[in-house]
Amino acid sequence: MAFTDLFVVALIPVIKTLLITAVGFLLAVPRINILGDAARHHLNNVVFYVFIPALVAGSLADTVTASSIVSLWFMPVNILLTFIIGSGLGWVLVKITRTPEHLHGLVIGACAAGNLGNLLLIIVPALCEDSNSPFGDKSSCATNGKALVSLSLAIGAVYIWSYVYSIIGSYGNLSGKDISKASTISIDCSGKTLDMVTESYNEALLQSQSRRSSFEDCEVPDDVYTEAQEYDIAPEDDQDKKVTLFGRIKMYVNAISDKINLKMWFTPATIATIVGLLIGVIAPIRKLLIGDNAPLHVIDTSASLLADATVPAMTLIVGANLLKGLKKSSLGVWLVVGILFVRYVALPIVGIGIVKAAHHVGFVGSDKLYRFILLIQYPLPPAMAISTITQLFEVGESECSVIMLWTYGVAAIALTLWSTFFMWLVS
Template identity: 35%
Template sequence: MALGNFYIWTHSYSIMRRSAQLYKRGCNNHPTTNIGKEENSRENQNGNYAAFLPLSSADSYEDVSSTLPSNGVAGRLMHYLRRAKDLLAEILKELWSPPSVAALIGFTIGAIHKLKSLVTEEDGPLRVVQDTTKLLGDAAIPCTVLILGGNLTKGRGGRTTMKPLLVLSIIVIRFIILPACGIGVVKAAGKLGFLPRSPLYHYVLLLQSTVPPAMSIGTIAQLFDVGEEECSIVFLWTHLFAALALTLWSTVFMSLVS
């Protein structure tokens, strides 16, 4: 779960930030100025899909002529060095979100024994830092739940042009395909010896493949003020189906690990 959150707040955070920037840039450059924000966003959703291209594709169509390698070994070397520099800069941008920075600091402190003893020991001089961080972290959980509840209320109006078939495909992938893949992965890892022989441990791993989408995605969408209605619709229907899916899959998982 921790690795999943780290991935969400690095790669997914970077993709949504870039997509939000391109989407808002396309809305600002729209030739029609009399339409409202909702109509403008609908038109961009229907026709301007370039705003939601991945990072590599978004970078590739901006200035293709400047990235082509010149003739000769020196030109190709400069091209590869430029690509490596851009890749390194993109990785650093992905790692620059606040949760990622906090996770990296925590890993660094935990890996160094002297620093760890200063923070985690009962009589450590920096024990107050851990207590304060834990207090703020515990308060972040109900705040995230409140944000999720606020986003779910936006999915009732049907103001977006999101197709029901797309929502149905998300539900099928989330609650049918992914749990089936999770069973195969956990069973294969257990037979290869990568997992301990604990039924409870296997059950928790299997249960992770059946939970609804991460609430962090809705938080990121609200942070960048783009795609909030779409996320709310997806969250609304996936959480409604999660009650039935979790019950059925929990029965299947218990029969597999028992």
């Protein structure tokens, strides 16, 4: 195929994305205010809890089988490499530009996590449907492409809500409360408040004697004793009693579970991935649900109806969120340029080397569509979930909007050029 033909094929899905994004942007304008803050919040919940799980579970159940899942093992590795390499380049960037410390997590996260969801769900099927597509039959290409992108979306969600969530939180102002979740005890003494953070139980024991002498006349609420009992802290009047071995084990387990934050790992998309894979791999369940003659085929078709609403809803939210990027922020110009360089120059070049090496040693096989999706996972704008994470920690919200505005604006050109080159490369 001629390079110009590939360029036109790659340009059409990007234009579709931009048009839907522009509609979302206009709906969020204060004069129209259809997608205001409250509306975006509710629509985002519907997408997060209903549309995305239906899309992921349905796509994987339809296309993934016990034999095909073995050939997809490199995709989680490839996505993990995009996160690790991107975060490393982001760390170098914040050091070079001397970014304020509370924004380090935002910049590193923006360089690490790409939008592995709604953009690919538009781009890949559109590329398959074009008559000049190098990926063969339209219907099989679209079906397989949607399944691969759904798996990419689910794996990316796990990495974002574990890896990136922890990075942004560790630099945020609320990291001590939301990640470490150190217990705070308030003692009211004649109108005064003392905050005792029980991060170290040994320290609590050593200081118990001094606290007792200082607050003998204080009225201590019942929740202090409850907190002390929960962590097996010895009472002040029993100074010789030491923390039990069970108490220490419980302390370390609680600390690890708080930092890992397992609840954020098992998002609806992750659970839907597990359900979809089980349906596809386990033959008896697959025969019940998948196929025109399946007894419970209506469940699969209902999930498909919900899945069809995922892409337009997510893209409208992206456009509406970009409105915040027009506001002023303290983000430097060179920092934005650096993020653009990392996402659209450095990462794609590194990705070409990784995927070509994996193909050379036989890790990814000869499927052109699979190799293309592995390549396109590198030059993507930052994941929109980063905006949600910054809102959770209340750090860098306006700066995040500016980053999203510029990276998604430049993505119109960058994704078109890289998609064209990647199609030429695999064909």
